[in-house]
Amino acid sequence: MKKTYVYLCFVVLCQITSNLSFAQTASDEIAKYRAMLADGNPAELVEGQGEVLWATKRGPKNASLEQCDFGKGPGVIKGVYAEMPRYFADVxxxxxxxxxLVHCMVTLQGFKREDVVKKPFSAQGERATDLEALTAYAVAESRGSLIRVPQSHPKEKAAFARGEKAFFYRGGPFDFNCASCHGADEKRIRLQDLPNLLNGAQAQKAFATWPAYRVSQGAVRTMQWRLNDCFRQQRFPDLKYGSLTSIDLITYLGVMAKGGSMDAPALKR
Structure with a gap:
């Protein structure tokens, strides 16, 4: 009986070791795959599309976005993504x-908001939407900038507090919250490692690499898309594009990632 017990323990230990080894090997191979693609990130094509849109006069007011103020003054795009979300006095x-971006397309170019946000994300195989392309261009212009999401205004602090509450809010048919997947080390979905967003270094890496080009979908995906997809996987209702909750969550994630260096658009599986 004792020998049988020892043997079974040995078998279980070997299986656990084998599973851990397989998981590590899978993670290594995914990392190699991303490294091979990094020199020719397809997101560069979408960035170019966004750069053209940025300077093109469009809409009922026949205006470009070159006077849009993202917090560093009208027309300044370099580095702005790394310091958002932030408070804007004009709104x-x-x-x-x-x-x-939607605000500027409405106020400067004269587009109707409902038309701009009607389809913010492209379907698989489709050309990037204007919002995706412009966001890709902007974040590329922030590559290398330090993440410094401000917390000086009371409304910025309130957004962080609400975002933290949303991160830990449990609900839906599975009783999930954001922390279910991103609140501890060494978690994964299938072969995908999940960052612990409560860990400073991991939060920095995660925030710094979105938006990203999703190889499996052949598309650039924005942070608003990323959050909406997380809600989908939790079986929550769709997260409304540009909603207060989405901005609060991005504020929370950005503050947790303080000090990281932007490296987006990156490559994701």
């Missing part, structure tokens, strides 16, 4: 990059 609220 008396906190905005992330995408919601501010």
């Amino acid at each position: 008396d609220s906190v905005m992330d990059f995408e919601s501010r």
Whole structure:
């Protein structure tokens, strides 16, 4: 009986070791795959599309976005993504990059908001939407900038507090929250390692690499898309594009990633 017990323990230990070894090997191979693609990130094509859109006069007002103020003054795009969401006095609220972009397309170019946000994300195989392309261009212009999401205004602090509450809020049919997947080390979905967003270094790496080009979908995906997809996987209702909750969550994630260096658009599986 004792020999049988020892043997079974040995078998279980070998299986666990084998599983851990397989998981590590899978992670290594995924990392190699990303490294091979990094020199020719397809996101560069979408960045170029966004750069053209940025300077093109469009909309009922026949204006470009070159006078849009993302927090560093009208027309300044370099480095702005790394310091958003932030408070804007002209709207008396906190905005992330995408919601501010929509605001400028409406106020400067004369587009109707409902038309701009009607389809913010492209379907697989489709050309990038204007919002995706412009966001890709902007974040590329922030590559190398330090993440410094401000917390000086009371409404910025309130956005962080609400974002923290949303991160830990449990609900849906699975009783999930953001922390279910991103609140501890060494978690994964299938072969995908999940960052612990409560860990400074891991939060920095995660925030710094979004938006990203999703190889499996052949598309650039923005942070608003990333959050909406997380809600989908939790079986929550769709997260409304540019909603208060989305901005609050991005604020929380950005503050947790303080001090990291932007490296987006990156490559994701």
